[in-house]
Amino acid sequence: MRYGFAPVYWLQIAGVPFIPIERETGLALPTGYTSEDACLVIDDSAAVGVESVNRDDGTAVSLALSFKLLDTATVRDWLRRPSKSMSLTADLNATDTAATVDDSTGWNNGDAAFLGMERIAIGTVASATSLTGLTRAEVDTLAHAHDVGTTSQIITDRPRFWRGRDVILWATPLDPSGVAVGIAGASLTDDAVQVWRGRIDAGPRRVRDGFAFEASSVDRALDRQLAATITGRVVDTSAKVAVSTGYTINAQVRGDNATGGAVWQYGLPLQPFAGDSDGDLLTHAQIRDRVATAWSSAVSDASAGGDVGSFTWHLSGGVYQARVGMVANASVYGFLVLLIFDGSEVVSTASKHPGGWGAGGTVELDWKTTGNPLAIGGAFAQPYKWMVTATIDNGDASGITAPGKFRVTIDGAKRVVRFQVVATNNAEAYLGWLQPADGSKSLPTREQLTGADIEILLGDSGTFPTMMLRCLMSSGTGQRGAYDTLQRGQGYGLDDDLIDVDSFTSASAPIGTLQGELSSGDNSFSSLFGGALGLFRKGIVARPDHTGAIKLHLVNTAPFGSGHTVTIGDVDLLSNDSDPVESVSKADSPTTVAVLRPHGGGSDESDRIVFNDNAQVDAVGASEVEYSIPAVDRVALWQVASQAATSHLAADQTAQAVSVRVPPWVAAYPGDVVWVDSTHPSFYTWSTAPASPGYTGAARVVGRVIELKTAVVTLTLIQDSSVTVEALSPAALVDNFDHATAPAWIDVPLQYLEHMQTALSEAGANVWLSHYQPGEIETATQLHEVSAAADVGSKCRLTIASTSGGHTLVLAKRSTLTLPTTNGGKLSTWQAQFAHVDDGSTWG
């Protein structure tokens, strides 16, 4: 570190209220932590950080942290076997503040307790079997649902498990005399930086002088398989309808005389399902029978049996038609039946018998059905295509939502079927309105379905960044943040404190707009989203946000970009140990890009779109890279994939990678663009004529690891070679100005602040911007000279030193500022790294 300072490392372990630290500092501790203990040893750990981003699937190759806790009194106390224990006797959800337990003997008010990964505080031991006033998620743990029958039903006074606990490695600076910096009352976190963040994978393992732990980086969790399936067996393929006990058919029946006057009339309320339970699944035949039975009951209740006969269904040509008996009555010439279904849909039948009904008979009602008799005009509509009833033996049937997909295994082959309606009843699920979802033209037959094992594939749909956030956050509790909306098992349950949400939601096209649909079961984050991340050159990495907190970010990994964050010069290269810059072998460039669109249930069947670079295949053979992207629409995927694949095939051939050793204050992290200005011969400039050693230009950071003992940082950079791809020039819509012809200030959106401030600082002088109005005649001669850029609340305010071109800003005409032309004499060197016509770069 600079000026003789040195770091002291310390850990936060979720749920454990002491700070393992290399040496005690006496500084104030973070909230929830009660002591620091000089027991931490990290010297044996390998370097930590992101070694590289796998550009084929967007996952970070992050290095693990090894640490040791020395055998101190505090450590012994926290690693010992629990002295107090009790068990939940009823499920405890993530927000409950009272628990029912088997025996609370020995526990006291205010005790801390551990359930699984969560630490809670017991407010009151209300009785031998009751705890109240629980404070959930203490000491950096997260609230979980704890079910009876799982390991987290056991409540203890010490952690039973260390594997799975979140860990943050911090570094706090010590001055050259070894004293922690800070005035009285200063906190350990005041000048500290987060170095690494992850989760304990293994430990404690007893070693000679303490206890060893292994922890993996937070982004490695994304390889963990999700367990989002509900399984069972198909028991029936008859069409069934979920019924409601309150469903009513109001029948108005009237017999008319020869002149249309009523001879008799009755109101017959039919409640065909009064004897069932809500949600019971009935076949169409059962429904027909219940309607007929309900008619008889209603006729009896209304004492109408002397006039109105029984209700039957007449089958003809595959169509069931309702039929009502007429009791013989010579005075009745007309018969009118009005059926009002559930208060809305109406079927009316009017029948006249010129000779009267002296001999009795039957009347055919205008109520016909080939399926569900209650599907009148779309109301109470139920599936009329194929359908299955399944008994669920693993998982919660009530968690099945429509639309969705299920997978059945038939003769060893897996078929995926989409359902659009679902009804569940206890452990039985009825899935209807079926369509093949695996590319097949037809559904499995009823015979094939009956008895088949079935997996309900819990899924999600939306834009890819949104689905990623839901996958990362969802815990089934709704407690992790706004995106914790999916069921348990469909996500990783990461708290939004661990995710830079803005980096996801601000992702632009194509990954930000392409619509996807996926099934979580048997998949991991990497397998679900790796294809989209790889093809569109994105990655998920754990890196600091603007506050210094390490969070998962969605970052760019494209081997090009502009608008760098820092400059790396010769002065930054560390050569004390070895060569500070080394060329790195990068993965072979593909000559074929295959984009797969899986059909719902995973990778069983997929659409396959292939892009070939035939000339390269001829020369070096086929080298294929596959990207699996669960897009909703094949055409939409093809449109964006064709452009991305072209870019891969064309640009990746010439990208070069280097590793660079720099000090820790070089704030370059995966996803950043840095500006390299170095004469080191391991850099090479390919784009000049002649080519030459050294390099001045942009590079993309795809890796950053730090040696904990020495604090040496090694960056992995992707830089241009014979191909240079630059970012497009910015175009800032003018939000406001002082309405002068030669304005003194102009406001543009705040997102341009960093760009403008960097442009000014890099130029060391005023910079120029070109003005135009979209849709009007555009010229290159309307210019503004900018002398300063400042944050004025929600805007970036540009101070204008001069204006030329004779133009006027007009907000209604969307006045816009972009960079000056290359040859107009106003373009700064820094501005020139953004795309201009004929600047020698290429479209990426």
Added chain:
Amino acid sequence: MTITTPTGVGISNASALWLPAMAQEPLKTALQNCNYLMQWHRPPLVSHCYTADDALTRTSIYIVPIIPSADSLRYNFEHRFVCSAGSQSVTVTVDETASYTGGSTTWANIYSQAVTSDATGGNLTTHTKTLQAIASTSEALRITYTAPASGSRNDHHVLTYPAPAATVAGLMASGATPFDDGLLAHADKGAVHTEWLNRCKATSSAVLRDRKQIALSFVQDETNQTYQHNSLGSDYYPLPIARVWLPNQGPVCTLDLRVLASVDAGGYSDLIRVRQAGGVPGAASTTFDALGGVESSTLALIMQGDGLMRYADIEIGVARLGANKTRLKAVSGYYTPGQ
């Protein structure tokens, strides 16, 4: 400094997108396609078949609710009718209004023209009138056909579609933005910026969404319609189901509906129902008052079928209260891409 409107959509060759040098192309071609789209995207605003009596010997007046372009574009009109006698003079008049209030409506004339029917009686007559502006504020057109002097007239169909002039400078109210190449083609080598790239999408989207396309239509004479029902209760009597094809759209598409209906007397609430038919799970339904003015609502359709064969079945139902007749005069359902 030229705003060029190409004669066709310029599709860049695949080779032009293979690591192209940072230059005017292929961006210029894409931006000029915006200019093309602004002039040549011409989905029908009106495509209504008349529901009318056979062999009319009177003047007919049809009111068609519309959602015109925000850009107050010019439109072409095509009217089709058959006169039983040859060479009959039928005066075709088209008016517009910003607020339909029945007999007290203030109409602005778009055009009126005497049309001579086909020389052979019984043959189809097609009358075309081009380049007639419809104000962005219009909510209905009134189309009037006078009676032929001899014989009768059968009204068949009216088609109205945009016919904008060549693209010129200036932002459009719809948000469509023309492209002038003054900066991109400047000799000093201009900045290639994000707004140009975004403009391709923004303008395409603005044009597609502004020029709504008729997808569901029904119209009958303003005051002489024949579709009147007697009923036993307040149930809806459905018109025959219509199938709307929207290739590659969905899974849910939302139509903007405009309905014009009235009652002779009594209650008017929710007497017109438009819904997706076919027993589709989750299908939506929306109702309209028969209040004598143009009523607005939307209907979300759960699209059925796949790819080019995406469709939804729609049913229009009419109810009446007591003996009071309900008069359904017109329904227009508009499709907006992406909606």
